[in-house]
Amino acid sequence: MNRWSTLCGAALSLCLCMPAHGDGGRRITAIVFEGNDVTRDEVLAREVGVQVGEAYDAQAVERSRLEIQSLGLFRSVEAVVEPDGEGVRLIFRVREKWYWQVYPRLSANSDGQNSIGLETRLSNLWGLNHSLRLIGRSRDTREDDRGRDVSVRASYVAPFLLGERDSLSVGVAHNVIPFEGAALYDETIDEVEAVATRIFGLPDRPSQGWSVGLGTVFRDHSVSDESVADSFGVTQALVAELGYRNEHDWIFSNEGRVFSSRLEVAKDDLLSDYSYTILRAGWEEGVLVGVRAHQQLSFGASLGLANNAVDRRALFSLGGSEGLKGYERRAFEGNSYYLAHVDFMRPMIWDSLRWTVGLELGNAGWDTRDLFDSPNLSLNLGLRFRPRRLVNFELELGFAIPLSGDDPRFYGGKVDRH
Template sequence: MRKILAIILGLMLSGPALALEPFTISDIRVEGLQRVSEGTVFNYLPLDAGDTLNTSGMQSAIRELYRTGFFDSIDFLREGDILVIRIQERPSIANISLEGNKAIKEDDLRRVLADIGLAEGEVFDPQALDRIQQELVAQYYSQGRYAVSVDTRTTNLDRNRIRIAIVVDEGKTAKIRHINVTGNTLFTDEEIRTEFESGIPPFWKFWAKDDDYTREKLSGDLEKVRSYYQDRGYIDANVESTQVSISPDKRNIYITANVTEGELFHINEIQVTGDLVVDEATLRRLIVTEEGAVFSRKNMEQSVDNITALLSNIGYAFANVNPIPQIDRDNLTVDINYYVDPGKRVYIRRIVFEGNVGTKDEVLRREMRQMEGAWFSQAAIDRSKVRLQRLSYFDTVELETPPVPGTDDQVDVVVSVVERPAGSFSVGLGYSEIQGLIYSLSIQQDNFLGSGNRVGAAVSSSDIISSFNFTYENPYWTDEGVSRGFYVRYSEYDRGAANISTYTSSEAAAGMNFGAPLTEIDYVRAGVGVRSTDINIGRFVFDSEIPDPEDPDDTICFPDLNENDICFESYYVPIDGDPLSNSLDHNGDGVLSADEREFDVYDLTLSWSRDSRNHFLNPTMGSVQRLSLEASGPGSSREYYKLFYRYAKYIPLTRNGLTFSFHGDVGYGDAYDDYDNTSLATVQDTELPDGAQCLQEEVIGLDTGLPFFEHFYGGGVRDIRGFDDNTLGPKDPFCRAVGGDFKVSGGVELAVPTPFTQGSGSRIALFIDVGNVYENVDAFDADLLRASAGLSVTWQAPVGPIIMNFAVPLIEKDGDRTESIQFSFGSTF
């Protein structure tokens, strides 16, 4: 309106000067310009020297100049034969300030302002400011913020400039207080609202925003009502009307949806027509709708997806499958014709990698399952992305398939990656209740010189273990994906401090391993190595000297579960105080000839794994299986083998992360040498001494099978939770865990979506764990199983992964060491 009034005013003011008679322009002079150049004016002005100016030409010229949006007023004056154009420019925008906008990010809002011409340095257009005010109000309304107010203020500055302030009071999001569905007789309100995003969350779900009202969310929910009915055969079901009422204070929303259900329809006939580049029988096998069945829109769409996926995997990247339902309302039946238009078959011209500054192209290319020159395959594209995401040196991986210009049967694959630092020098600090403070120093390079090879060295120290290790692995030692790695390690381990019967060990080892993929999800590994282990038999804490075996009156004292001394008279055991000594040399009278022994072992390892999980840290679907064999080769100080199998399955229950999972673990080991235990020392009295309170059935007097330093152990923050680390299973006569040759455990979990941290790798899970360790398979007794239940919290915090368990034993026995709270954390700086 201001612009129109200015044009009229300009015509009125210029009219008297030029209305007398037309004249020929000898020259044109422009007055009043500040920022706009004369050249810009002449560029838009449809007049030039020598033109004859009349009233209609003047009006047309004024309109053209106003149309530029640069000017507030324009006057045409005549001085003789000179045309004088007197102009007043619109002010320029010196500054735009934004206040109060939290729901809409400032960067997004400034982009919108710039798109309509409201940006610093631009010419100010009052109409644009009015538009943005109205648009902001509409945008906040769509978010359910009906109490919003948007105030725009302008301040004139010197040099014909203006300052704009946009002040937003967003108000609170209106909350949904009630959703009522009317007209439904076939299904209850609760059934229809099962998958609604809108709703009233339970009181304990305080972080949820289900009750926040937005127009888009309501529209999506109403579509879900139609889908719910149509997926169950009610094709004509519809939401006829929706009433949304808002309270006077604009804080509460009440929704009523009126439903018409219609009649139930069945499928009469199914046809597949079009350009069938795949035989019809194959396509029909992909159709999940069946003749005679109740019509389901969901099944019809799934059939379309199945056929489209098949075609896209054999090169038809732009295939279109159009389901055409023919509805017979008289007979309540539907004929469905799946019309197939495959389009042209497409092949890959080139694969291009972007963003890999330090990583060689060949490292990415060897993970690709889509090949150059091959037919397009969506499955190969998707699998390539998964394999690239599994590499540890990329933050993000994106794949695009732009068409090749000038062709309709070629596309390129553009792989865009964002590298993360593959090398690290880290000083680590961690804590666990069993190890205490854990210190570590490591140098790790997962992408050595951009080759994808892994090189690392680390040292660590805690209350129970000190270690050093060096590793190297080439994951593509051959072009077929065979890996080769080497390792060297040394460790010192205080088993007594780890709740294991009293001894310490030091171990040096070196070896080589190989791996090879069998399929996309199956992998095998094999390795050989040599290991030298020194065992130092420890002793319990005594109040007096070691008793004389020949003096029955001597007294020996051991700490009980509360760290108080329990002293026993006339009770003789070997001087190591537990039955694990049967793996060491003894002399004829059963007394140890020395406290330290060395075992040399030639390690042989073989493993198979199948992993179809969608995520390594926090999976929500898929499964993982691992079967491994560890054995000592012929010529080792002890000859034995260990088998271990694990299976875990993850089942998504909802789309927002609610996941049910279960797992089972079995470990078994035994010796295969001809080691003779018949002359070894045994406990003379098989009954427990007074004060040593643990389950009689789990006390062993003679260890056989695996050497004790290879036993399985149970309990702990990552094992059978709620029980102290390594304390379950066989015990010595003084209730200290000694481990066993057979372990069985399992459990179920219900992982719930974590509030505030979706996508961070953190998780909260309700769990039940069951399991135990046994002396051997023959000793297995279901009555000896332990069980616990509780809540586990895993948080991928900036300081490292934190695990905290809150557990309650469901099945426990005398002498068990339980823990209600268990936690561990680690960090790198």
């Protein structure tokens, strides 16, 4: 009996002495950021879910470290705890990426289609995680009645510019297409867009969760000679966006779920010369599998629907790098499309270099009733390279096999991540 009393007493004493959160209940006396020569403290502090005066919780600190890393601005993020009197001093130590990228945008295929351009991306502007993207491009589509079209685009995204939850994005575009058929004229399309977004956040994760955006896009379509071609005029469309983000950035891979949708509506009796509707939606999910770091299964789907009684040209297309890589560029086009994919990726020599095998299924056309009658399949094999030092930059190179029986095609280019 005495032995059982002794054992029970020892167990009770041990339970009473155990720390509630793994560190003796010591309080956080200070939160400090180091290594953020460009990034402002307020950007990092926004992602931290612990506060000065709270009891130290190792799991909560790790969650905060991962949220800072998921901003995508840093090569590494380390959480360091130092004794500070009767409490602890919490240090988040970061190593920043390169925030200025300039690179060519080149593409070509066996059909003679080619594109040459330049992209400049400035990330983390003002140290506030704002981004500016500039793209200039000249393209030859090898269509009989067209010359080389030229386009220039610029976009600026400012998270939390309008408040603790509200962000702003703006963009402009200028496109010129020369027509060289029976009639010679230039078609010009100019666009200006602004969207304000409210991010509702997740617990201790303000940059994640559901988001709602509202804005407008102005579009002006004109031709150099209205005696040979019609000018569609101008539209002022309402833009509504709904998104969801619950994603972690592990530097060389991503885990989690991202959903995005956008509805664009213009009415001919409301500041517009004609009516149109465009709906886009997409969902992506990444799952880390197995014990190898950055071994990942990625899958998702996207769709688009459009209704435009004036412009009869296709708004959506599949084939080549735009989806269904095993087929020639713009092999399928129309005002509706769907595309689904599944990819498996595993690191090779370095974590930054992964081989990938994937399958794409999709179609594009003019009548939604025919979209699912003859789906197209593409089997893709390739390599992906994600440099540690660059923000939101990943390259893919490989070859794709169309399961329709055509010859394999090589593909390559930048992977646009959300």
